[in-house]
Amino acid sequence: xxxxVTGGAGCIGSDLAQRLLLQGxxxxxxxxxxxxxxxxxxxxxxxxxxxxxxxxxxxxxxxxSAMPGIDFVHHLAANPDVKYSPGDPxxxxxxxxxxxxxxxxxxxxxxxxxxxxFSSTSAVYGIAERLPIPETDPMLPISLYGxxxxxxxxxxxxxxxxFGMRCWIFRFAxxxxxxxxxxxxxxxxxxxxxxxxxxxKLLILGNGKQAKSYLTAAECVDxxxxxxxxxxxxxxxxxxxCDDSLTVDRIAELxxxxxxxxxxKLEYTGTEGGWPGDVPRFxxxxxxxxxxxWKAKMTSEQAVNTAIEALVPxxxx
Amino acid sequence: xxxxVTGGAGCIGSDLAQRLLLQGxxxxxxxxxxxxxxxxxxxxxxxxxxxxxxxxxxxxxxxxSAMPGIDFVHHLAANPDVKYSPGDPxxxxxxxxxxxxxxxxxxxxxxxxxxxxFSSTSAVYGIAERLPIPETDPMLPISLYGxxxxxxxxxxxxxxxxFGMRCWIFRFAxxxxxxxxxxxxxxxxxxxxxxxxxxxKLLILGNGKQAKSYLTAAECVDxxxxxxxxxxxxxxxxxxxCDDSLTVDRIAELxxxxxxxxxxKLEYTGTEGGWPGDVPRFxxxxxxxxxxxWKAKMTSEQAVNTAIEALVPxxxx
Numbered sequence: 001x002x003x004x005v006t007g008g009a010g011c012i013g014s015d016l017a018q019r020l021l022l023q024g025x026x027x028x029x030x031x032x033x034x035x036x037x038x039x040x041x042x043x044x045x046x047x048x049x050x051x052x053x054x055x056x057x058x059x060x061x062x063x064x065s066a067m068p069g070i071d072f073v074h075h076l077a078a079n080p081d082v083k084y085s086p087g088d089p090x091x092x093x094x095x096x097x098x099x100x101x102x103x104x105x106x107x108x109x110x111x112x113x114x115x116x117x118f119s120s121t122s123a124v125y126g127i128a129e130r131l132p133i134p135e136t137d138p139m140l141p142i143s144l145y146g147x148x149x150x151x152x153x154x155x156x157x158x159x160x161x162x163f164g165m166r167c168w169i170f171r172f173a174x175x176x177x178x179x180x181x182x183x184x185x186x187x188x189x190x191x192x193x194x195x196x197x198x199x200x201k202l203l204i205l206g207n208g209k210q211a212k213s214y215l216t217a218a219e220c221v222d223x224x225x226x227x228x229x230x231x232x233x234x235x236x237x238x239x240x241x242c243d244d245s246l247t248v249d250r251i252a253e254l255x256x257x258x259x260x261x262x263x264x265k266l267e268y269t270g271t272e273g274g275w276p277g278d279v280p281r282f283x284x285x286x287x288x289x290x291x292x293x294w295k296a297k298m299t300s301e302q303a304v305n306t307a308i309e310a311l312v313p314x315x316x317x
Numbered sequence: 318x319x320x321x322v323t324g325g326a327g328c329i330g331s332d333l334a335q336r337l338l339l340q341g342x343x344x345x346x347x348x349x350x351x352x353x354x355x356x357x358x359x360x361x362x363x364x365x366x367x368x369x370x371x372x373x374x375x376x377x378x379x380x381x382s383a384m385p386g387i388d389f390v391h392h393l394a395a396n397p398d399v400k401y402s403p404g405d406p407x408x409x410x411x412x413x414x415x416x417x418x419x420x421x422x423x424x425x426x427x428x429x430x431x432x433x434x435f436s437s438t439s440a441v442y443g444i445a446e447r448l449p450i451p452e453t454d455p456m457l458p459i460s461l462y463g464x465x466x467x468x469x470x471x472x473x474x475x476x477x478x479x480f481g482m483r484c485w486i487f488r489f490a491x492x493x494x495x496x497x498x499x500x501x502x503x504x505x506x507x508x509x510x511x512x513x514x515x516x517x518k519l520l521i522l523g524n525g526k527q528a529k530s531y532l533t534a535a536e537c538v539d540x541x542x543x544x545x546x547x548x549x550x551x552x553x554x555x556x557x558x559c560d561d562s563l564t565v566d567r568i569a570e571l572x573x574x575x576x577x578x579x580x581x582k583l584e585y586t587g588t589e590g591g592w593p594g595d596v597p598r599f600x601x602x603x604x605x606x607x608x609x610x611w612k613a614k615m616t617s618e619q620a621v622n623t624a625i626e627a628l629v630p631x632x633x634x
Contacts, residue, residue, distance in 0.1 A: 084479055090426065094419055098468060102411055109407065126474060136455045140474045140552065147475035151415060151468025157443060157457045158464035162401055162593050235457065276479050 002026045004070045006057055006104060007077030009036030011179040012119070012217045014044070016074060019221050021047055030066050032056040034096075035080050035181045058095055063103040067111040074224075075104050076119045081184030082145040083275045090144060097148035098155070105159045116156065117168040117228055122213070122239065122282055124150045124171060132285035135171070135237045143277030153237075160235045168228055173241030173284055176303055177217035178310030187248060187274075188307055191255040201265040202256070205274035208249035208266070211281045213241040214300040216307065226294040239284040242296035242303070248274070251304055258308045319343045321387045323374060323421060324394030326353030328496040329436070329534045331361070333391060336538050338364055347383050349373040351413075352397050352498045375412055380420040384428040391541075392421050393436045398501030399462040400592050407461060414465035415472070422476045433473065434485040434545055439530070439556070439599055441467045441488060449602035452488065452554045460594030470554075477552045485545055490558030490601055493620055494534035495627030504565060504591075505624055508572040518582040519573070522591035525566035525583070528598045530558040531617040533624065543611040556601040559613035559620070565591070568621055575625045 003020050007013040008029030013036065017027045026049040029041060033054060044050045055062045057077055067073075079096040101118070108116060123146030124139045141147040153169055160167045180189055194202055215223075223240045231238075249266075256264050273280045286296070298306065320337050324330040325346030330353065334344045343366040346358060350371060361367045372379045374394055384390075396413035418435070425433060440463030441456045458464040470486055477484045497506055511519055532540075540557045548555075566583075573581050590597045603613070615623065 090423055090476075091419065094415075094472075098411075098415060102408065106407055124471070126478070138453045138554075139456065139471065140554075141471050142475060142478035144472075144475050144479070147471035148468075150471035151465075154441070154456065154458050154464035154467035154471075155411075155461075158459060158461050158594065159407075161443070161459035162461070237455075237457075277475065 001071040002028070002069055003072045003074065004028045004030065004066060005074045005076065006030050007036060009033055009038065009041050010076060010080065011040065011177055011181055012175055012220055013076040014040035014179070015217045016221045016224070017041065017044055019225065021049055025049070028053065028066060028070070030055055030057060031077065035183055037182055040179055057100045057103055060103045060106065064107040064110060067107040067113055070111065070113050073104065073108060073113060073116045075101065075116060078119065079145065080181060082123055082143050082277065083184065084144055084277050085275070093144040093148040098151045101152040102155055105155055108165065109159065109163050114164065115166040117224055118152065118156055118170065120149045120153055120169050120171045121146060122171050122173055122284055123279060124153065125282065127279060128282060131281065132243065132283040134285040135239055135288055142279060145277070157235060167235050168231065169237045170224055170240045171238065172220060173213035173215045175217050175220050176214050176307035178307065180311065180314060187251055188255065188304065188311055191252055192259070192311060195255065195259055195261060195264065199261050199264065201267055202252055203267045203269070204248060204252060205269050206248060206271050206278065206280065207268055208247065208252065210248045210274060210278070211245040213245045213283050214303040215241050215296055216298060216303045219296050219298060219303070223289060223294050227289060227292060230292050238289045239286050240289060241284040241286055242298065242300055243286055244300050245283045246300035246304055250301065254305055254308055258312050318388040319345070319386055320389045320391065321345045321347065321383060322391045322393065323347050324353060326350055326355065326358050327393060327397065328357065328494055328498055329492055329537055330393040331357035331496070332494070332534045333538045333541070334358065334361060336542065338366060342366070345370065345383060345387070347372055347374060348394065352500055354499055357496055374417040374420055377420045377423065381424040381427060384424040384430055387428065387430050390421065390425060390430060390433045392418065392433060395436065396462065397498060399440055399460050399594065400501065401461055401594050402592070410461040410465040415468045418469040419472055422472055425482065426476065426480050431481065432483040434541055435469065435473055435487065437466045437470055437486050437488045438463060439488050439490055439601055440596060441470065442599065444596060445599060448598065449560065449600040451602040452556055452605055459596060462594070474552060484552050485548065486554045487541055487557045488555065489537060490530035490532045492534050492537050493531050493624035495624065496534070497628065497631060504568055505572065505621065505628055508569060509576070509628060512572065512576055512578060512581065516578050516581065518584055519569055520584045520586070521565060521569060522586050523565060523588050523595065523597065524585055525564065525569065527565045527591060527595070528562040530562045530600050531620040532558050532613055533615060533620045536613050536615060536620070540606060540611050544606060544609060547609050555606045556603050557606060558601040558603055559615065559617055560603055561617050562600045563617035563621055567618065571622055571625055575629050
């Protein structure tokens with residue numbers, strides 16, 4: 001198959017592109033390198049079945065020109081940073097998530113491309129009334145990131161129905177791995193950087209009690225490919241994650257241990273969430289993907305530890 | 318209060334604007350008259366507390382210039398036509414629903430305006446797994462209209478949380494009334510027009526078995542104002558409708574009866590839904606608004622009949 005991976009120079013997209021090449025497919029990656037990195041796809045560039053287009057999909061013409069001949073679209077391009085800080089523009093997610101996703105859908109419609117896998121997020125749920133959260137629970141997002149991913153899900157659902165597409169929507173847990181994106185720190189890279197600057201103390205955003213589900217990028221790619229192969233209907237929504245969660249305090253301990261730093265003083269901003277729009281506690285109900293036959297091999301702690309082990313040496317100044 | 322009603326020249330918005338003026342408020346209506354009509358607000362124009370701005374809210378500057386001094390926003394402006402016909406642009410709802418709603422939210426944020434009532438739709442649910450549909454059930458819209466209203470709900474939920482707004486989201490049943498919009502026929506006006514052209518037969522889009530909930534615009538305005546007064550929390554979602562539904566076949570009978578036409582031959586396009594993206598059967602669970610103390614006075618049949626009685630003389634060629 002000829003497969004398009006948008007956002008394919010990102011931490012997850014580049015893993016996916018590599019896996020698809022190994023399966024024998026031809027892969028086109030479109031990425032504007034705003035958060036993805038050329039180094040993530042550098043090993044793939046010599047492969048004659050690999051093509052890289054550096055472009056911003058917010059331009060409809062660019063998106064449309066990438067589509068002819070494509071058999072399957074993995075749409076991962078997005079603003080990857082859930083955080084909103086006062087002073088940030090409020091239309092970044094609108095543009096990079098909703099407008100780009102509309103452009104991808106419209107380009108698929110025009111070119112007659114039917115199957116789409118979309119990377120959504122557990123942030124669509126907001127503060128859930130119950131944990132773990134099944135896919136059928138209400139969506140009341142508290143971040144612009146979650147809000148715009150929810151808008152993308154709506155567009156995909158409508159395009160699927162109106163134009164006979166086949167779509168898989170994956171709501172990711174927090175995805176961690178050995179790659180570092182260009183901008184927007186994750187909790188692990190944030191802790192490593194802070195400890196490199198001052199190994200005596202660590203400022204934790206929030207009260208440390210935040211507890212979330214983690215999954216490695218490798219397992220995330222596994223789960224997506226598994227679901228696409230097994231769930232062959234017209235429209236599917238899957239939570240992707242493991243079935244437990246991990247506190248921020250525990251992640252701090254794991255990073256400190258991996259960096260071999262004794263006596264680090266923990267300090268807290270003290271809020272319930274780490275930043276405006278942060279969902280302090282979530283755990284996904286992954287029964288649906290489990291029933292299909294896929295289950296995460298790692299717990300949240302194992303996933304985070306794998307990422308820490310890879311990132312600590314990488315982040316050395 | 319100084320109240321902004323976007324889409325205030327529409328069938329529902331103009332009723333709402335009139336009611337707010339009667340309550341003693343000052344009302345600013347912004348409408349681009351693309352589906353609203355000047356005649357709907359003509360009776361309000363002489364009122365010194367009424368102001369009309371003819372403008373398209375898709376322009377951020379226009380939206381922002383209407384906001385200073387406003388105490389409350391009723392955001393009804395939208396593409397009102399749920400239908401998608403092959404050949405239509407697919408970005409109309411994206412622009413008129415999502416981009417306009419983002420512009421309204423951003424203008425409110427910039428001007429420090431906190432309370433917002435938003436007109437959403439039962440079309441956000443798509444083909445529901447169970448009827449009646451409570452507010453907490455999944456959203457898998459099958460129309461671009463429903464999809465983009467779902468996107469608006471996401472944005473409102475996030476803005477509410479990030480910027481301390483107070484928001485009421487109302488998911489409307491099919492709203493009917495004595496006013497006719499500029500473009501996009503409803504089932505009632507469609508039947509009347511077809512019978513005026515040929516009183517011997519009536520073509521029904523679909524198989525006639527479609528069954529939906531109806532509410533008059535007057536009762537819809539009642540319900541919104543009631544909920545805003547009584548449900549004073551930060552974020553509310555309400556289904557607005559009555560607790561029954563009415564078939565398209567029965568509406569055809571009622572229109573034929575009201576027009577005094579014997580022996581009309583009914584013809585059907587025969588599909589389950591009337592058009593691509595049409596949800597053939599829905600009934601809203603209105604327990605939440607009922608528990609707050611509001612209940613529709615009219616059944617779906619009474620609501621539709623009220624509209625038919627008003628529209629038949631109006632639509633005479």
